[in-house]
Amino acid sequence: MAQVRTYVRPMGGWWRRNPFFVRYMIREASCVFLAIYTVILLVGLFRLSQGESAYESWRAALVSPVSIVFHWVALLTVSYHAYTWWKVSPKTAPDIRVAGRPLPDLVIAAGGWLATIGASVLIYLLVRWL
Amino acid sequence: MADTRTIEIEVLRYNPEKGGEPHFQSFQVPFSDDTSVLQGLQYIKDHLDGSLTFRWSCRMAICGSCGKMVNGVPELSCHKFLREYYPGKVRIEPLNHFPVLRDLVIDQTDFFEKKLPSIKPYVVPKEEKPVSAGTYVQTPQQFHKYYQYSQCINCLLCYAACPQYGLKPDFTGPAALALLHRYNADSRDRGWEERAELLNAEEGVWGCTLVGYCSEVCPKHVDPAHAINQNKVNSTMDYFGVRKLLMPKGGG
Amino acid sequence: MQSIQTDVVVVGGGGAGLRAAIAVAESDPRLRVALVSKVVPMRSHTVAAEGGSAGVIRADDSLDHHFDDTVGGGDWLCDQDVVEYFVAHCAEEMTQLEHWGCPWSRKDDGQVNVRFFGGMKVQRTWFAADKTGFHMLHTLFQTSHKYPSIKRYDEFFCADLIVEDGRVQGVVAIDIASGEFYLFECKAAIICTGGAGRVYGQNTNAGIVTGDGMGIAFRHGVPLRDMEFVQYHPTALPGTGVLITEGCRGEGGILTNKDGYRYLQDYGLGPPDPWPRPKAMELGPRDRLSQAFWHEEQKGRTVATALGQAVWLDLRHLGAAKIHERLPLITEVAKTFVGVDPVVSPIPVRPAVHYTMGGIPCNAHTETPLKGLYAAGECSSVGIHGANRLGSNSLAEIVVFGKVAGARAAQYSKSAPAGRPGAFRKQAEAVESRLLGLLGRDKGERLATIRDEMHETMETGVGIFRKADGMQATCAKLARLRDRYRTGLKLDDRNRAFNTEWLSAIELGFTLEIAEAIAVSALNRKESRGAHTRLDEFKERDDASYLKHTLAYRTGDGPPRLEYSPVTITKSAPKTRVYGGEGKKVELT
Numbered sequence: 020m021a022q023v024r025t026y027v028r029p030m031g032g033w034w035r036r037n038p039f040f041v042r043y044m045i046r047e048a049s050c051v052f053l054a055i056y057t058v059i060l061l062v063g064l065f066r067l068s069q070g071e072s073a074y075e076s077w078r079a080a081l082v083s084p085v086s087i088v089f090h091w092v093a094l095l096t097v098s099y100h101a102y103t104w105w106k107v108s109p110k111t112a113p114d115i116r117v118a119g120r121p122l123p124d125l126v127i128a129a130g131g132w133l134a135t136i137g138a139s140v141l142i143y144l145l146v147r148w149l
Numbered sequence: 150m151a152d153t154r155t156i157e158i159e160v161l162r163y164n165p166e167k168g169g170e171p172h173f174q175s176f177q178v179p180f181s182d183d184t185s186v187l188q189g190l191q192y193i194k195d196h197l198d199g200s201l202t203f204r205w206s207c208r209m210a211i212c213g214s215c216g217k218m219v220n221g222v223p224e225l226s227c228h229k230f231l232r233e234y235y236p237g238k239v240r241i242e243p244l245n246h247f248p249v250l251r252d253l254v255i256d257q258t259d260f261f262e263k264k265l266p267s268i269k270p271y272v273v274p275k276e277e278k279p280v281s282a283g284t285y286v287q288t289p290q291q292f293h294k295y296y297q298y299s300q301c302i303n304c305l306l307c308y309a310a311c312p313q314y315g316l317k318p319d320f321t322g323p324a325a326l327a328l329l330h331r332y333n334a335d336s337r338d339r340g341w342e343e344r345a346e347l348l349n350a351e352e353g354v355w356g357c358t359l360v361g362y363c364s365e366v367c368p369k370h371v372d373p374a375h376a377i378n379q380n381k382v383n384s385t386m387d388y389f390g391v392r393k394l395l396m397p398k399g400g401g
Numbered sequence: 402m403q404s405i406q407t408d409v410v411v412v413g414g415g416g417a418g419l420r421a422a423i424a425v426a427e428s429d430p431r432l433r434v435a436l437v438s439k440v441v442p443m444r445s446h447t448v449a450a451e452g453g454s455a456g457v458i459r460a461d462d463s464l465d466h467h468f469d470d471t472v473g474g475g476d477w478l479c480d481q482d483v484v485e486y487f488v489a490h491c492a493e494e495m496t497q498l499e500h501w502g503c504p505w506s507r508k509d510d511g512q513v514n515v516r517f518f519g520g521m522k523v524q525r526t527w528f529a530a531d532k533t534g535f536h537m538l539h540t541l542f543q544t545s546h547k548y549p550s551i552k553r554y555d556e557f558f559c560a561d562l563i564v565e566d567g568r569v570q571g572v573v574a575i576d577i578a579s580g581e582f583y584l585f586e587c588k589a590a591i592i593c594t595g596g597a598g599r600v601y602g603q604n605t606n607a608g609i610v611t612g613d614g615m616g617i618a619f620r621h622g623v624p625l626r627d628m629e630f631v632q633y634h635p636t637a638l639p640g641t642g643v644l645i646t647e648g649c650r651g652e653g654g655i656l657t658n659k660d661g662y663r664y665l666q667d668y669g670l671g672p673p674d675p676w677p678r679p680k681a682m683e684l685g686p687r688d689r690l691s692q693a694f695w696h697e698e699q700k701g702r703t704v705a706t707a708l709g710q711a712v713w714l715d716l717r718h719l720g721a722a723k724i725h726e727r728l729p730l731i732t733e734v735a736k737t738f739v740g741v742d743p744v745v746s747p748i749p750v751r752p753a754v755h756y757t758m759g760g761i762p763c764n765a766h767t768e769t770p771l772k773g774l775y776a777a778g779e780c781s782s783v784g785i786h787g788a789n790r791l792g793s794n795s796l797a798e799i800v801v802f803g804k805v806a807g808a809r810a811a812q813y814s815k816s817a818p819a820g821r822p823g824a825f826r827k828q829a830e831a832v833e834s835r836l837l838g839l840l841g842r843d844k845g846e847r848l849a850t851i852r853d854e855m856h857e858t859m860e861t862g863v864g865i866f867r868k869a870d871g872m873q874a875t876c877a878k879l880a881r882l883r884d885r886y887r888t889g890l891k892l893d894d895r896n897r898a899f900n901t902e903w904l905s906a907i908e909l910g911f912t913l914e915i916a917e918a919i920a921v922s923a924l925n926r927k928e929s930r931g932a933h934t935r936l937d938e939f940k941e942r943d944d945a946s947y948l949k950h951t952l953a954y955r956t957g958d959g960p961p962r963l964e965y966s967p968v969t970i971t972k973s974a975p976k977t978r979v980y981g982g983e984g985k986k987v988e989l990t
Contacts, residue, residue: 023578023898024165025248025256030315037221040312043360107359110378114334116293165898183640183708183738195849199893199902206607209643209734211535212444228737250578251899261441261555270543272502284499286511292504299504299536303443328543335502 049100052093105131153179156231157238158189160201163249171249173240174198178231186226186239187215190253203253210368213304217253218242223306223366246308246315260305264321267347268329273340291336298331298376300369307363307373313356320356321347323363323373330376345387354380402582402829406822407435407552408814409807410572410587412559412614414438415445416534416799417778417806418593419541420494424807426548432811434551435585437574439558439609439904442542446595446607447799450534451646451730453526454796456492458515462523464488469973471794474520474686475758475787476931476942477975478627478950478968483765483784485971487794487801494800495527503540504529506727514990517651518793520686520980522679524990526793531646531728533796541800557583558904559613561832562590562774563825564621569773570820573832577904580897584829586822588814589773591806592618593799596757596779599908600916602856604754605637605644614780616911618761623771624952624964625915626782627759629923629933632790633865634755635690638738640708642753645731647792650683652727653989654716656690657747658702664712666981668693675986685980688789688932691752695865706749708739713747720744752865756795758786758932759922762952762966767806773817777806782950784969788931839906845891848906851882855916858882863920868937872924879917880960886913887958918953918961925963926951944975 034040059081066077080086108131109124116122155177163171176197178189187205194201203226205215210228217226220240231239247255278285307323308314314322321329329348332338347353357377364374386392409425411418414436425434438445457467467488472479495513499505505513506528518526529536545551556577563571563584572585597612598604619625636645636656650656655676658664663682666673670685670693677684694712697703703710716724721744724732728743735741735748761776763769763783769776777783778799785798862875886909894902928943929935948968953961 023250023256024168025250026163026165026168026171027248028171028245030312033312033315037362039362039365040360043362047358107361107374107378110359110361110364110372110375111382113379113382114294114297114375116290119289121293121297164896166896194902195847199848200896200900202894202899202901206440206444206609207446207449208607208641209449210737211532211730212446212448212607214440214444251896254899256578257441266546269546271547272500272544274500278500280493280496280500284496284505284513287507288511289507289509291511292507296504299539300532302448302535303441332502337500337502 046100046103049096052096053100055089056093056097101135102132105135153181154235155179156189156235158193159238159240160190160193160253161242161249162252165251175238180231182230182232184231186217186219186224186229186231186241189231189239190226190241202251211302213302216244216304216306216309218245218309223309225304225306225368228368244305244309246311247305257305259318260303260308260322260325264325265303265328267321268325269340269344270328270332272332272335272338273343274337275339285337287336294336295331295334298327298334298371301327301371302369304368306366306368310362310366312360313358317356319352321352323377326354326380327371327373327376330380348380349384349387354378354384402584402826402833404584404586404823404826405435407433407585407587408589409433409810410435410437410585410590411593412437412572412590413445413593413595413778413780414440414442414553414555415593415595415778416447416538416541416796417803418442418445418591419538419545420800420803421591421593421777421807421810422551423541423545423548424804425811426550428808428811429815430548430550432550432814435554435587436545436551437554437557437559437572437585439556439577439613441555442553443538444609445538446610447534447538447796449605449607449644450796451531451644452648452651453516453518453528453533453793454491454495454537455518455521455525455791455793456495456527456797457488457525458492458513459523459525462525466522467491467525470521471785471791472787472973473976473978474789474791475785476789476978477944477948477970477973478787478930480784480969481971481973482969486765487785487798490801491797494797494804498537498540498800501540501544503536506530508990516648516990517677517679517684517987518791519647519650519684519690520680520791521684526651528648530726531648531730537796537800558907559594559617560836560907562617562621563828564771565825565828567772568817569771571825571829573829575836575904578899580900582829582833584825586820586825588817588819589775589810591767591775591777591810592761592780593776593778593803593806594780596760597912597915598754598757600855600912600919601631601754601859602853603637603642603860605634605642606755611908611912612757612780612915613908613911614776615760615915618769618771618774618776619914619918619955621771622954623761623769623774624954625759625918626762626950626952626966627788627922628757628915628918628953629926629951630758630788630931631754631863631919632687632756632758632932633691633752635687635694635752636714636750637753637755638734639706639711639749639751641738643734643738644755645714645734645748645750646728647687649714649716649728649731652716652719652723653677654683654714654719656683657713657715658697659704660702664697664702665690665693668696670981672981672983675984677987677989678984679987681981681984686789686791688934689980691865692934694752704749709751711749711751714750715747716743717745717747756790758782758788758790762950765805766809767802768809773813775806775810777802788933836907839890840892840900840903841895842889842891845889846885848890848892848902848909851886851890852909855879855882855913859916859920863923866934866936867923868935869924872920875920876917876924876960879913879920883913883917883958886910914955921960922951922953922963948975
């Protein structure tokens with residue numbers, strides 16, 4: 020009712036104050052690497068449409084040292100992205116109960132991880148042998 | 150008597166009558182194995198400095214009064230124990246993301262006067278049923294669809310955990326949205342339509358970026374992150390006019 | 402000082418207060434209701450009630466059974482006409498709560514489940530796991546949002562009433578955040594401020610249970626009735642006094658001493674088998690169980706724990722599934738506070754002060770002797786609990802009589818003449834002056850010193866068992882403590898904004914007077930009945946001389962003056978209370 024002078028604490032640097040938030044920010048930042056990788060692939064597609072020499076120069080650029088470093092970093096961050104994606108996916112699912120007990124989050128997440136690994140292995144094999 | 154050791158408790162002090170910046174003050178507090186953080190604060194108030202101000206009531210983690218930041222983590226001070234932090238010091242601050250009213254007391258009116266009432270936290274029945282008609286039938290299956298979300302003690306630890314609430318105070322927030330889901334999911338309720346505008350808004354479920362810390366800190370395992378994020382699916386279906394087709398009851 | 406015009410003020414936002422406010426709103430939405438509470442309503446102590454709420458619904462049960470159990474449990478000090486009204490309206494209120502969303506625990510067919518409770522012949526305790534009070538309170542609080550005529554004043558500390566022309570015309574309250582005083586000009590006030598367990602040191606109660614409403618009414622000439630009857634709940638954790646619900650025993654839990662022996666069979670509650678059996682052994686009434694503990698302690702058969710003497714509450718035979726489904730809160734509480742998992746170990750428990758049977762006297766319509774003042778819930782003495790309350794009757798009480806109070810106060814306020822706005826400003830300012838005088842003393846004792854001495858003397862002299870010399874000593878000590886309080890406390894906190902030390906000092910003033918009312922009432926009841934049990938020459942119940950209510954009237958600075966009033970007997974003439982005995986084993990639901 021009567022107004023009292025409250026103090027509002029600033030939010031600056033909030034994510035550095037708790038390891039949970041640091042991990043969250045890394046998870047979010049991983050999208051940046053995913054986005055850049057996607058753009059590189061799209062450029063490649065475009066170069067393919069421009070003919071063989073354009074496509075070959077794009078492929079040559081891919082094996083430059085900068086590109087290799089980028090792709091290793093991207094592989095790590097996107098894998099982390101996939102790991103955290105499945106880890107939080109149970110939160111988007113409806114409440115599922117099996118035999119009168121809630122389905123543990125870990126079961127759903129593990130299902131996702133296994134599916135991801137399986138799909139990745141399959142695609143790798145396809146690309147390797149085609 | 151059990152062994153008595155001493156621990157340093159550092160508390161945030163702020164006096165609205167003086168204004169200015171809050172500052173920290175340290176106290177040496179004797180404790181034994183079963184002394185809670187709250188009891189540490191009570192010792193300071195009883196014997197060292199009666200002006201130290203903090204909320205508390207039930208001492209058994211059911212009333213939700215005693216939430217504080219303890220070493221940077223939102224906790225109920227009545228069920229954390231000083232022995233867990235010893236020999237380090239215990240730094241106690243008011244819950245994050247709320248204005249500080251006095252010392253460890255926050256201004257919680259945003260939740261109680263705005264967020265909580267806004268979600269229509271009551272059963273909206275299909276039709277008014279007189280008491281003489283007896284109770285509704287609610288099977289254990291129907292019961293479990295919402296029961297977990299009815300456990301919220303309104304302690305506000307989840308708001309202190311939620312950076313989105315801290316950055317954008319218009320966000321309805323974890324506890325209020327979990328309670329919204331609780332009612333939508335209750336077989337006795339038909340209030341989805343009445344709550345839809347708020348749920349579907351930017352301040353509703355779409356303000357959540359699934360940081361997930363709210364569910365980590367919730368002392369009653371309500372899992373507000375789950376309540377909010379499963380409703381993103383519902384909200385999307387609602388947007389495309391598909392929800393009514395798949396869920397004819399009108400509930401969650 | 403700001404004035405707020407309203408029709409009905411409800412003081413206290415717990416189960417009774419919320420139910421009363423809703424009842425006013427439902428009876429007439431044009432009436433203005435101010436719900437004034439020193440805490441945000443869901444922090445009220447109703448939230449901590451665990452076991453359940455009674456209401457007859459089984460075919461093998463009847464209102465007469467509930468009536469008989471209650472009157473016998475109260476050792477015939479109950480006003481039987483009120484008990485008849487009460488038992489007839491419990492199930493209806495539980496159903497109303499169910500319609501409002503209360504998550505009552507169900508049987509597999511979806512019907513509400515009921516369980517056994519202490520002193521009850523048939524299962525009739527509705528329960529929501531072991532958090533019934535929590536669920537009832539949240540249901541009521543959330544439902545109250547449906548009624549726009551209910552205006553809440555959260556964290557407003559009610560400090561006094563304005564009584565003029567022989568009726569209540571206002572309530573003076575402090576806005577805790579700012580320390581500013583407000584005058585609520587009203588036609589009727591309903592006191593729902595709860596009990597006074599914090600008069601004692603070891604108790605199951607929250608810090609807020611300081612008897613404010615009782616203290617305020619007391620100051621305005623309203624007597625406090627049957628204050629000597631203080632309930633010790635038999636199973637609280639040693640040290641903290643945190644409650645372990647009677648529901649544990651309703652599910653079949655047993656109590657053993659340090660030799661693993663179910664000692665209750667030695668105190669007229671046996672034989673131990675078959676188990677479970679209603680009104681026998683661990684399902685006996687609370688006063689008998691707490692007294693049995695005291696005897697065991699005297700005989701040296703209790704268990705020494707780091708936090709004091711205790712006995713074991715053993716739930717292991719119930720199995721993990723049942724414990725986790727029906728008793729999740731006490732499982733959490735046992736693990737957190739005493740490091741025990743009830744699935745694999747017994748829980749150490751001992752009696753602690755839990756409930757105040759006495760309070761502001763009122764009739765079945767919740768009308769107190771002061772016109773315009775109503776009372777409902779633990780702060781009242783409406784006449785249903787007598788000398789000892791049965792478990793699960795008090796959660797039912799708050800809604801049955803909360804509703805009555807709201808309806809009555811609404812009706813009264815429509816016919817009561819409106820006061821002139823601002824007419825009582827002077828009286829309100831006098832209250833403000835008096836209370837501000839507590840601040841800013843440079844010399845005096847610390848609040849904690851007086852409070853701790855009050856706790857010590859109450860526990861020693863007016864505990865589970867009482868003797869004349871002990872009670873006498875406590876009366877004298879309390880008179881001295883009141884004197885020392887009047888001389889003045891030195892508060893460290895001089896601020897107005899959110900000064901909880903100041904509010905604690907105001908509360909201490911109430912608790913000291915209530916403590917004295919308890920001690921003096923106890924000393925002068927020269928018999929043993931229910932929770933008031935003496936070890937001196939008055940060990941027996943004396944219906945000839947003491948089948949009557951004690952009324953304590955405030956006399957200013959001195960001890961209260963006592964009068965007595967008759968008990969209303971209708972259907973059940975006083976008999977011996979009988980528990981235990983032979984019987985069949987029952988099916989638990």
